[in-house]
Amino acid sequence: MSEKQTLIKLVDLSMSFDQKLLFKNLNLEIKQGDFLSIIGPNGTGKSTLIQLMMKELAPRSGQVIYTDNGFDRKKIGFVPQTRNINEDYPLNLTSFVSLRLYDNLIPWLTKKDRLKISTALKKVRLQDKSDNLLANSSGGEQQRAYIAQALVHDPKMIILDEPTNGLDERSKKEVMEILKKLQVEDQVTIVLVTHDPESVIQNSTKILKLNGDGTFEVGDQSLLENNDVEF
């Protein structure tokens, strides 16, 4: 099998806000097909780190390098922790899935757009609910619609900030199954920020644990076995 391509390289990355040091000299490679879970107690810098990965924030020092030819921010689908559903969004492709899961009456979408939307909805198992309004959907369905929204842009990587937060066990399991399938079958790289041990144990190929004092640990599942891990 050919060596997997590195998509993002974090090189000696350090971040702090005022006097609070989040992490110092963090080095990490995220490769195509990785399932990276970022864990650590509240306020340790997990959301900050994913903002850095998307180059939406500048680090104190160090670099975020997009190493693969053709990989850039546009190839990252982002599923944020919270969002405001604005019913007044213009009906472009990005907002389309968030307004209505699918609507045959929207005339200006091309055939290709429609195919992308229906493929994305199928991947998140919402093809049968495509006419439903987001506002009337369950928490799990909404979360899956947001994943579909990220998928329509053909991402190489999806970054999700606590996507199972507040979901019941069944919905949580379904979201995680969908993400695992995207990683295994489509080689989509998954970067997951989570406080949920089950999600990490069942899915991760790589784990980054932020300790909150500037230190961190990078490893595989054995990182969880050998440590008193706090989620």
Ligand SMILES: Nc1ncnc2c1ncn2[C@@H]1O[C@H](COP(=O)(O)OP(=O)(O)OP(=O)(O)O)[C@@H](O)[C@H]1O
């Ligand atoms: N723009 C900012 N300016 C100043 N401080 C900030 C800023 N953004 C985040 N912080 C602080 O940095 C720390 C890390 O925040 P961050 O949201 O990255 O943590 P987190 O690990 O994602 O937390 P949680 O698990 O609660 O979501 C917190 O103490 C937060 O208050």
